[in-house]
Each structure stands twice: as structure tokens, then as C-alpha cells.
Amino acid sequence: MTSILTNLFDGVAYGMLLFVLACGLAVTLGLMNFVNLAHGAFAMAGGYVCMVLVNRMGWPFFAALPLAFVSSAAIGIVLERTLYRHLYARSHLDQVLFTIGLTFMSVAAVDYIQGSSRVFINLPAALQGQFDLFGVGIGRYRLMIIVICGLLTIALQMVLAKTRFGSRLRAAVDDPRAASGLGINVPQVFAFTFAFGCGLAGLGGALSAEILGLDPYFPLKFMIYFLIVVTVGGSSSITGPFLASLLLGIGDVAGKYYVPKMGPFVIYTMMIVILIWRPNGLFGRTAAR
Amino acid sequence: MSASSDVGHHAQRQARWHYGEVAFWLIVLACGFAFPTRYLIMTDILRLALFAMSLDLILGYAGIVSLGHAAFFGVGAYAAGLLALHGIVNEPVLALIVAGLAAMVLGFATSFLVIRGVDLTRLMVTLGIALLLEALAERFSNITGGTDGLQGIEMQPILGAIPFDMFGKAGFFYSLSVLFLLFLFARRVVHSPFGLSLRAIKNNPLRAAAIGIPVNRRLIAIYTLAAFYAGVAGALFTQTTAIASLDVFAFERSADLMLVLVIGGTGYLYGGLIGAVIFRMLQEVFSTITPQYWQFWIGLVLVVIVLVGRQRLHRWVLYVPNLVIKQIAGRKAVVAVPESET
Numbered sequence A: 001m002t003s004i005l006t007n008l009f010d011g012v013a014y015g016m017l018l019f020v021l022a023c024g025l026a027v028t029l030g031l032m033n034f035v036n037l038a039h040g041a042f043a044m045a046g047g048y049v050c051m052v053l054v055n056r057m058g059w060p061f062f063a064a065l066p067l068a069f070v071s072s073a074a075i076g077i078v079l080e081r082t083l084y085r086h087l088y089a090r091s092h093l094d095q096v097l098f099t100i101g102l103t104f105m106s107v108a109a110v111d112y113i114q115g116s117s118r119v120f121i122n123l124p125a126a127l128q129g130q131f132d133l134f135g136v137g138i139g140r141y142r143l144m145i146i147v148i149c150g151l152l153t154i155a156l157q158m159v160l161a162k163t164r165f166g167s168r169l170r171a172a173v174d175d176p177r178a179a180s181g182l183g184i185n186v187p188q189v190f191a192f193t194f195a196f197g198c199g200l201a202g203l204g205g206a207l208s209a210e211i212l213g214l215d216p217y218f219p220l221k222f223m224i225y226f227l228i229v230v231t232v233g234g235s236s237s238i239t240g241p242f243l244a245s246l247l248l249g250i251g252d253v254a255g256k257y258y259v260p261k262m263g264p265f266v267i268y269t270m271m272i273v274i275l276i277w278r279p280n281g282l283f284g285r286t287a288a289r
Numbered sequence B: 001m002s003a004s005s006d007v008g009h010h011a012q013r014q015a016r017w018h019y020g021e022v023a024f025w026l027i028v029l030a031c032g033f034a035f036p037t038r039y040l041i042m043t044d045i046l047r048l049a050l051f052a053m054s055l056d057l058i059l060g061y062a063g064i065v066s067l068g069h070a071a072f073f074g075v076g077a078y079a080a081g082l083l084a085l086h087g088i089v090n091e092p093v094l095a096l097i098v099a100g101l102a103a104m105v106l107g108f109a110t111s112f113l114v115i116r117g118v119d120l121t122r123l124m125v126t127l128g129i130a131l132l133l134e135a136l137a138e139r140f141s142n143i144t145g146g147t148d149g150l151q152g153i154e155m156q157p158i159l160g161a162i163p164f165d166m167f168g169k170a171g172f173f174y175s176l177s178v179l180f181l182l183f184l185f186a187r188r189v190v191h192s193p194f195g196l197s198l199r200a201i202k203n204n205p206l207r208a209a210a211i212g213i214p215v216n217r218r219l220i221a222i223y224t225l226a227a228f229y230a231g232v233a234g235a236l237f238t239q240t241t242a243i244a245s246l247d248v249f250a251f252e253r254s255a256d257l258m259l260v261l262v263i264g265g266t267g268y269l270y271g272g273l274i275g276a277v278i279f280r281m282l283q284e285v286f287s288t289i290t291p292q293y294w295q296f297w298i299g300l301v302l303v304v305i306v307l308v309g310r311q312r313l314h315r316w317v318l319y320v321p322n323l324v325i326k327q328i329a330g331r332k333a334v335v336a337v338p339e340s341e342t
Helices: A002-031 A039-055 A059-083 A092-114 A140-163 A164-174 A177-179 A186-208 A218-233 A238-257 A263-278 B001-015 B019-036 B039-061 B070-085 B092-114 B119-139 B169-191 B193-203 B205-210 B215-242 B251-264 B270-288 B295-308 B311-327
Strands: A132-133 A134-137
Touching: A002 A039, A002 A134, A002 A140, A002 A186, A002 A218, A039 A059, A039 A186, A039 A218, A059 A186, A059 B295, A092 A218, A092 B119, A092 B251, A092 B295, A134 A140, A134 B193, A140 A186, A164 A177, A164 A186, A177 A186, A186 B119, A218 A238, A218 A263, A218 B119, A218 B251, A218 B311, A238 A263, A263 B119, B001 B169, B019 B270, B039 B169, B039 B193, B039 B215, B039 B251, B039 B270, B070 B092, B070 B215, B070 B251, B092 B119, B092 B205, B092 B215, B092 B251, B119 B251, B169 B193, B169 B215, B193 B205, B193 B215, B205 B215, B251 B270, B251 B295, B270 B295
Parallel strands: none
Antiparallel strands: A132 A134
16 A cells, blocks of 8 residues: 555656656647657756756755756757747658757767766755655655646746736737737747746756656657657646646556566557547647647 | 540659669669678668668658658568577568568558548657557567577578678678569559559648548558568568667667658659668768767758758759759759659
């Protein structure tokens, strides 16, 4: 019984992490209709920035996290303004080729700069180990992830639903032409959203070094996970991807624990079945965009 | 002249063999005799060319985007490896066909998943299938050898007469014959009414359905055929290198394949062949400059190609050969750039 709860807890932490990693992609892929397979590269960038700051320069872990966000967002906005912008109107095939190219470049570049082995971020002692809560083993680090990611999710939902920027974004997504007719600077809104999504991925990358493992092949290894979150979750709100991440996280952890031999099998099958059953995602809109 | 006979005339003219094509194959054959020390890399190029041709069949002619074409390559590779290892089918040509059929069965089964949905769903589903197979191959390591791959494959002589030699000469000519035969068949297919209907589907599925083309059935048929081609390419890989490891399913293989086709251009069958040559040469050049990081430059090439625009580049690739033909034969370009690209 307690092992079930511990697994559930780990699964939730994993899922929350996936959500932070992937929700930027939910915006680009789901809302802006741009297939960005290089999303994991931004996450990796954030993770490596955090690693360098903490391990090499002796920054405290919690001070390095915001910087991981900022650096990934900065890379994101530079690439968006210079490269991505030209590809919004292109076919999906072009976008796929372009972002695969970027992914390959990022993998090789990080391999060149930091070496190909897995890196670890030195965690403060307060985050290590686990404690028992009514007999359920709770990892401190995972608890922190749940807290941070949970707060982020609530904040995101509030921003989207309550603020002026949120309503502009929703308007730009629903009908870009009408939105720009109303005086909303649609490209600017998209650029900002893209950068913010990249920043979140960077933060996720920094947080995930401990759990998912951080090496130069990160973007390729987890690409499929991000895509699953977005395609299964759909794009109508952030609730969809959020639920999809939790489902995926819990499913993956439980799958690895209870049927270790089937490995990643469970989630790939799940993804294919869901895509066939509901091509627009479990929580997606019914009409194709 | 009625519209239908006009179309027929045009299609027939397109289907005729041109001097340029004959010259192309003669050059390929000549390479086999001109560079006796380079059989291994040339065999590699032929394999890649066949694999790329398979993707071209579905991407260039039917407009199906696939990120998991390595699935069929891998099934073909393992099928050929297992057949040879356990001595089930010893004769390579027969084993090649059996391996191709195995991939074909998978292609037929998965085609029903692929024809549903739009580009994005197709990308995800094909990618998912390839990853699934990779996970399967890793899981059943007692059959596939896991990460070590299949080892100790010994190939019997081709047709019971020509043994594989260590310089790869037999392997080269064997691969070349397979490629050429399959090319002839593919050429016949794409110039047939069936092939024309595929192009109609690619340009506008809705309209194609409206004029009575059974869209789904045609897509299933071409996807299955392409799976057979990819399976044969995989089987050739195992037979000529005598190894089959997990990386036959790798995502990089499918991505590289895309690059090959993008370099060569889609929709005229030679794209895969030309692309394979250029891709391998690029890879050679990059890996001599930076042995470990050639992937960076491959990525850069992809990015630049997309930014420059595939159509523009495509015309450039064909510019020189067409110019030569124009000068010699005194007529218009033989290898036309297809009007619409996905």
C-alpha cells in the first residue's frame, strides 16, 4: 500500500516536471501550429547553465534556477526573432527538418563544450534524502518539484485567464487576423510566449537533471515525451497538457515499477492508441485547426 | 484530341527513358569498376539510396510525412539477420525477399494508423511505431541480441554461386542489382495510372476522392510497397555488413533519411539516389574535419537548406545535369522539378 503511494508521489513529481518542460511546446505546437522538435534543446540549455553556475561557480541552487529560466528564454527569443519567425507559414515538413537540424546542432555543440557524459548538479543538503509521512516515503527533492511546478501551473493559469496579456494571447490564438485588426501586436505576443515557453523548459531542464538525467542527448531522448504531452493533452487550455503530463508521469513510473520488462512500451502504445482514437488529443478541441 | 488522350500522351512521354537516365546508371555501373578500393562506402551509398527511394515513394508521390521509416529498415535488417543466423533461409536473395515481406506485413498493418489524421498525427504515429519497435527489440534481447546486436552472421553465396568477399565487391554488385531492379519497378509504378492517382492525392486528397480515386486504399498500397523497399534496404544492410544492432531503429536514421531526400529532392525517384551520394560525401568531409561532431554540421546543412528554401535548392542540384543534357541533346530539361512540394 505504501509503495503504491510512494510511486504515486514520484509519478506526480515526474508528471509535474514534464508539464513544466512541455508546456512551452504546447503553446508553439498547439496554439501557433509550429512543430518545434528542438524544444528539448532549450531545456538542455537551461540544465547546463544551472550545472555550470552551481558546480563550477559555486552559486546556490535556488539562485541558479531563475538564471536557467532567463538564459533559455534569451536563447529562445533570439532564435525566434532571427530564425523561427520565417518558418511559421511553412509546411510541417519544413518545420520538422529545420528543428531536427537545430536539435542535432545543439547535441553536438553541448557534447563539444561539456563532454558526452551525464552531469549532475550539486544539490544543497536540505534537498537530499527522504522522510516518512504516515509511512509513505517522500523524497525532499521531489516534494520541492511538486511545490514549484504546482505554483507555476497555478500562476500560468491565472495569467492566461485573468490578465490582459492572457486575453491577448487567447485572442491571437483563436483568430490572428481579427486580433491584429483589433490592434494586438500578434507577432510580439507570439514571440514573448515562445520565449516564456523556452524559459520554462530551461527551468524544467535544470530541475530535471536529478530525475531524468542530463546529457547532450537529452533533446532526442525526451522529444517523444514532450510530444506525447502536447498531442495527448490537446491545446485548448493548459489543463489538458497538465492532466496529460500527470497521466504520463504516473503511467511511466508505475510502468517501470510494476512491469519493468515492458519498459517504455506502455506509454508508446498508449500514445498511438490515443492518437488514433482522438487525433486532436484527449482534452483537445473537436474541430481540427 | 480529347482531354484523356492528352493526359495519356503526356504521361507516356514522361514515362519514356531519357538519355540522361541511361547515362546515370552507366556512370553508377562504371563506378563499380573505377574505384575497386571503395566498395564498402559505395555499397553503403547504394543501401542508403534504396532506403531513400522508399521514403520518396510515400513522401514525394503520396505526400505522407514519416519520421519513423527506420522501423521498416530495422525489421528488414533483423529479419535477414535472424534468417541467416538460424539457417532458416540460407540463400541471400530469397532471404532478402522474405525480409522485405516481413517489413511489408508491418507496413500494411501500420498503414491503417498512418492514413488517419493530418501531418502532425502522422509524424507522431510513425515516430511512435519506430520507438516502439526499438523498445521491443531491446526487450526481447534473447532473440535480437539486445544492445550487442546479432553477431556471428555468416552469409552463404548469392544464388549459391557468388560468395561474399572481404573487399565487398560481390556485396556491391549484389546491392547494385537489387537497387536497379527495385528502381525499375518503382519507375513503372509511379508512371502507371496508379502513380498518377497518387500524385492527385498528394496535391488535393479531397478533389482526388471527388473524381473517384479510392484515397485510403491507394495510400495503404503505396505505404505497404514503401515498407517492402525499406525492408529490403535493411536486409541488404545486414547481409553486406553481417551485423544487425539496435541502432537500425534509431531516430537518427529516420532523420538522416529525411536529409538525404531533402538534398536530392522528392518526387522524381532520382532524388534519393543523388541525395545519398551527396549525403555520404558530406558526412565523410565533416567527419574528417571533426570526427566526433559531424552531426553538428549535418544539422547546420538541414537548417540552411530549410532557410534557403528547398525548391530553390532543388533546382540548383539539377541545374548542372540539365545544362549538360541541353547542350548535348539540344532539348529541354529531362529531369523536371515537380511543381508542388509538400
